[in-house]
Amino acid sequence: MIRILVAIVAALALLALPAVADNYVLRVVTTMLMYSALAVGWNFIGGFAGYPSFATAAFFGLGAYAGGVLQTKGVPMPAAWLLAGAIVSVFAAALGRAILHLRGHYFAIASLVVAEVLREITNSATDLTGGGMGLNLPVLSADVTTQARLFYYAMLLVAAAALATTAIVAGNRLGFGLRCIQQNEDAAIMLGINTPRYKVAAFTLSAVFPGLCGGIYASWVNYIDPTDVYDVLLSVKPIIMVLLGGVGTVLGAVYGAFLFLLMEELVWRNLLQFHAGLLGIIVVCLVLFLPEGLRGAGWARKLWPWRRQAGEATP
Amino acid sequence: MLYVQVLVNGLVLGGLYSCIAVGFSLVWGVLNVINLLHGSLIILGSYAAFFAYQYLHINPFLFVPVAALLLFCLGYAIQLAFINRVMGSPVLITLTLTFGLNLLLYNLMILAFKADFRKVILSPPLGSVNFAGVIVPIDRLISMAFALALIGLLYALLRGSRIGRAIVAVRMDREAAQLMGVKVRRIYAVTFGLGAAMAGAAGSLFSVMFPISPETANALLGKAFVICVLGGLGSVPGVMVGGLTLGIIESYSALFFGPEYSVTVSFTLLILLLMFRPTGIMGRRGFQ
Numbered sequence: 001m002i003r004i005l006v007a008i009v010a011a012l013a014l015l016a017l018p019a020v021a022d023n024y025v026l027r028v029v030t031t032m033l034m035y036s037a038l039a040v041g042w043n044f045i046g047g048f049a050g051y052p053s054f055a056t057a058a059f060f061g062l063g064a065y066a067g068g069v070l071q072t073k074g075v076p077m078p079a080a081w082l083l084a085g086a087i088v089s090v091f092a093a094a095l096g097r098a099i100l101h102l103r104g105h106y107f108a109i110a111s112l113v114v115a116e117v118l119r120e121i122t123n124s125a126t127d128l129t130g131g132g133m134g135l136n137l138p139v140l141s142a143d144v145t146t147q148a149r150l151f152y153y154a155m156l157l158v159a160a161a162a163l164a165t166t167a168i169v170a171g172n173r174l175g176f177g178l179r180c181i182q183q184n185e186d187a188a189i190m191l192g193i194n195t196p197r198y199k200v201a202a203f204t205l206s207a208v209f210p211g212l213c214g215g216i217y218a219s220w221v222n223y224i225d226p227t228d229v230y231d232v233l234l235s236v237k238p239i240i241m242v243l244l245g246g247v248g249t250v251l252g253a254v255y256g257a258f259l260f261l262l263m264e265e266l267v268w269r270n271l272l273q274f275h276a277g278l279l280g281i282i283v284v285c286l287v288l289f290l291p292e293g294l295r296g297a298g299w300a301r302k303l304w305p306w307r308r309q310a311g312e313a314t315p
Numbered sequence: 316m317l318y319v320q321v322l323v324n325g326l327v328l329g330g331l332y333s334c335i336a337v338g339f340s341l342v343w344g345v346l347n348v349i350n351l352l353h354g355s356l357i358i359l360g361s362y363a364a365f366f367a368y369q370y371l372h373i374n375p376f377l378f379v380p381v382a383a384l385l386l387f388c389l390g391y392a393i394q395l396a397f398i399n400r401v402m403g404s405p406v407l408i409t410l411t412l413t414f415g416l417n418l419l420l421y422n423l424m425i426l427a428f429k430a431d432f433r434k435v436i437l438s439p440p441l442g443s444v445n446f447a448g449v450i451v452p453i454d455r456l457i458s459m460a461f462a463l464a465l466i467g468l469l470y471a472l473l474r475g476s477r478i479g480r481a482i483v484a485v486r487m488d489r490e491a492a493q494l495m496g497v498k499v500r501r502i503y504a505v506t507f508g509l510g511a512a513m514a515g516a517a518g519s520l521f522s523v524m525f526p527i528s529p530e531t532a533n534a535l536l537g538k539a540f541v542i543c544v545l546g547g548l549g550s551v552p553g554v555m556v557g558g559l560t561l562g563i564i565e566s567y568s569a570l571f572f573g574p575e576y577s578v579t580v581s582f583t584l585l586i587l588l589l590m591f592r593p594t595g596i597m598g599r600r601g602f603q
Contacts, residue, residue, distance in 0.1 A: 052407040098590050104406050105349050109540050110589050113582045116537065120579040232533075236414055243411065277422030283415025287408055288400055 014156060018149045026148045030220070032261045033155040034213050039238040039245075039253035040162040041209035046239065047247055048175060049202045050182030051100070052108045054235040055092075058115035059207040061230035063088045063214025065122055068135045068224055077140075081154070081215040088211025089204050096203035100196065103185075112235070119230040134225030137218055151220040158216065159254075162209045166250050169205070178202050240283055246293035256293065316448055321566045323449050329562025330459035331520060335535055336542035337466055337554045338513030344548050345486045345506045348398060349406075351413040354536030355420045356511050360386055360518025361527040362428055368435050368522075375435050375523050376457060379465070382515040390511025394504040402503065417532075424529040432526040458520040465516050469509070470551045482506050537578070541585045 045053045067084035099110040169175040177198045180188035241260045245252030339353045360382040364375040441453035473479040484492040485502045546557025568580040
């Protein structure tokens with residue numbers, strides 16, 4: 001009961017935020033929502049199915065470029081976002097068919113290099129994408145506050161959709177099958193689960209939200225370039241956020257994203273010279289001392305009644 | 316003639332590539348850990364050689380054993396302090412840990428060395444030799460000889476020495492090795508140290524042939540991946556085959572498609588290989 005109340009209050013607060021917050025806060029929370037969507041998206045393949053995917057950056061970058069190029073060709077903005085999501089889904093379904101029969105390290109590497117390949121291709125296709133010079137998107141004819149609110153609500157919508165999809169998947173056959181795959185894939189095959197189809201479905205779900213985010217991000221920042229949108233950190237940060245919140249929990253990814261970006265805003269922006277290094281130290285400490293995420297720490301458990309939830313693995 | 320020249324270039328490059336990848340393959344095979352630090356360790360070796368040449372005037376080729384020793388100590392310490400704590404964890408955990416360590420090392424190198432590109436410029440230059448129209452720079456030739464010698468040394472160590480046999484035993488069956496009295500955690504540390512030492516040695520050789528910067532690390536790591544998958548994980552000869560193959564492929568793809576596509580070509584090849592033959596050209600079990 002308390003959980004439902006908390007959820008309703010949080011949802012209302014997020015809906016009402018633009019009315020009270022200034023543009024800086026709005027921008028920070030928009031980024032938080034974007035990373036929440038990336039982390040919740042990653043959870044489909046990484047949490048439910050237990051496949052260590054590092055392809056988030058590839059999906060995000062492809063979505064950004066698909067949306068960006070479509071908009072420069074005159075497609076209206078919302079349509080470009082949806083098309084970007086669709087293109088990335090098709091791409092992920094095809095890619096998944098090719099690499100999802102790999103397991104462990106081999107899958108991790110194969111998913112990691114996809115972003116590198118796409119970056120090189122984007123760099124070389126200068127006519128379409130502007131290559132290394134980047135791509136300028138059409139500027140919106142709306143004032144700054146309206147734009148900030150527009151992109152805030154767009155990201156909120158994607159994050160909410162990702163969460164809702166997670167809740168649906170957790171309760172149906174797909175979620176059950178994926179949890180079986182995560183625990184023991186060979187046993188899942190023996191039980192008659194069509195593992196290739198389930199895995200491709202999870203991979204595609206883990207791609208569509210980063211793809212949408214990429215499309216919105218491109219319109220939001222108005223200028224994208226390959227090193228920015230195919231950055232490997234876009235693959236790794238969502239994983240760290242999920243680890244922070246606790247692998248396999250639904251809301252853990254969201255808590256992780258908010259906490260991570262809060263730390264980034266409060267601490268790291270004052271340490272520009274040592275930004276990456278501090279991130280590294282946090283990652284190392286997290287893996288060594290809190291492998292279950294903050295949920296595993298006694299004081300955090302008291303503070304918040306974390307509960308075992310859908311898609312969760314017993315460590 | 317052009318094709319022969321490109322082939323020779325590829326082979327010379329491939330020798331160095333094998334040396335870059337052999338430590339990575341050893342750690343992956345024995346520890347079952349993908350060491351995302353490997354690229355940065357190579358660059359650390361390069362910087363050590365660079366500064367030794369600039370300030371102490373030690374020839375980078377003679378500096379190879381020193382770089383290997385320094386990096387061995389660093390690798391041994393990293394394994395004992397960090398990676399041994401997560402041995403046997405899921406892939407995601409070990410990958411994330413080495414990624415975090417790599418971010419830290421990368422940032423420290425940027426602070427210490429800056430991101431400028433530097434290169435060891437030997438004076439006097441060694442010039443080049445001409446075999447019936449095929450031109451090979453002498454520094455590259457010596458690098459290749461050193462790289463192959465180092466790989467041979469590692470091979471002999473793994474096959475002939477007590478500790479080498481223990482490493483191979485742990486690779487084949489950890490529990491059985493433990494029952495036979497092998498101190499597995501120490502063997503892990505030695506293995507990671509050896510991997511780092513090979514990275515340091517390869518880095519010294521690399522600094523003579525190419526400009527270095529902390530930014531180069533990821534490209535080298537990517538090459539190590541491709542070579543391991545090409546040659547197949549688990550054997551020194553496999554890495555040799557993989558390294559030489561990648562060197563030749565890169566040289567020819569630079570000739571046909573232009574050098575800007577070399578990463579795309581090698582990674583596309585990697586994905587294709589993973590799809591159809593994930594064990595690589597020489598893949599089999601057992602690190603020998």
